[in-house]
């Protein structure tokens with residue numbers, strides 16, 4: 276098996292980007308990544324593009340073919356990878372497989388979403404809710420935030436946890452986002468303001484949820500053998516995992532357990548011969564504050580029921596024992612669905628290269644992600660290390 | 663809304679109760695099932711009140727959604743008729759009827775639980 280290295284990354288600003296369409300975002304991020312990896316004159320074997328709602332929100336198909344045409348990568352193989360909000364993680368996984376198998380040497384992964392031009396109330400919620408189980412969930416008007424609300428209440432009840440412990444994650448992630456020039460939100464919020472923000476799906480409030488964002492992210496990957504030719508500080512992907520769980524959320528034994536994350540993170544740890552204790556920094560999928568809580572437990576950092584308290588006590592802030600979402604997470608960096616899984620790994624690349632500026636986690640050598648597709652029914656986890 | 667029976671599947675091999683959509687058992691891959699009907703009252707396991715509905719429910723400002731459990735252990739999800747005085751553990755009555763029209767104008771039927 277060939278080892279796989281990330282040799283360059285590209286990341287547009289996330290937020291409301293009025294003058295950019297979906298293809299612009301894919302191209303901007305891709306060209307940055309190619310420039311950053313010193314592969315301007317190189318041919319690519321494969322391109323994997325991640326985007327969740329191109330057909331629905333942008334009326335476009337064939338975006339992978341469109342990208343290679345626009346940025347001059349013909350005749351590279353080009354595929355559009357779709358796994359809901361975990362499309363980015365899935366695209367990186369496919370690139371990893373392609374290189375580790377020895378079939379491809381040079382691969383581009385690019386993800387983007389263009390969402391903020393849709394302004395009809397309920398339209399984005401409805402488009403994302405198409406990923407829920409049609410006959411059991413979707414017909415009843417169940418949205419992703421409402422599943423977040425159900426989980427928040429179950430968790431608070433089961434572990435006797437006050438809401439402020441959970442919501443403190445929004446405060447932490449906004450604070451981290453302040454130092455991320457690409458973040459959708461770059462301002463601090465107070466716990467009081469977050470706890471009193473408008474209700475979305477009680478007890479989930481507006482500040483417990485990530486924004487709707489535009490943005491693109493991309494990376495160039497190659498075999499580790501070749502990596503030093505292009506980059507002084509390549510970052511290795513040493514562990515990849517992906518697992519599914521029941522499509523109907525209530526068919527799980529325990530709503531507060533993300534079994535797919537337990538399985539896929541274990542795959543990633545085992546592949547890399549690491550354990551949760553070895554992790555210096557993590558990027559988790561905090562589409563809702565409760566998700567960062569539950570994920571921090573099921574990825575192995577805390578016992579069940581202890582994640583919210585750990586966040587409230589500062590253990591997951593930069594400078595804490597296990598910093599989570601130094602980028603600001605989905606909450607502050609923003610959540611352009613198809614770009615998110617790639618942006619998570621890019622943040623870890625910058626952290627491991629000691630290039631994260633004011634949000635730098637000291638001496639970060641190993642990091643892991645959780646990229647959450649659907650409502651925990653299709654999760655990807657990626658583990659990266661310094662070379 | 664009318665009183666109704668909801669139909670579920672019970673795996674003939676391992677006994678796992680599950681949603682009728684499953685063609686193979688989610689626990690053991692078996693393909694033969696007994697039909698199980700739930701018509702009795704159920705218990706509220708968790709709930710939320712959604713105040714930002716998807717466009718299929720654009721005519722509503724808010725509605726409650728609950729996960730319930732029947733005495734045979736079967737769980738289900740549906741809307742709840744009331745948004746007030748909801749409490750985990752409370753008893754609910756199962757009703758089925760029209761919930762909304764989808765974006766193509768088709769009538770959507772589903773479960774709506776009623777407090778006593």
Ligand SMILES: [Zn+2]
Nearest residue numbers: 673676687690
């Ligand atoms: Zn079975």
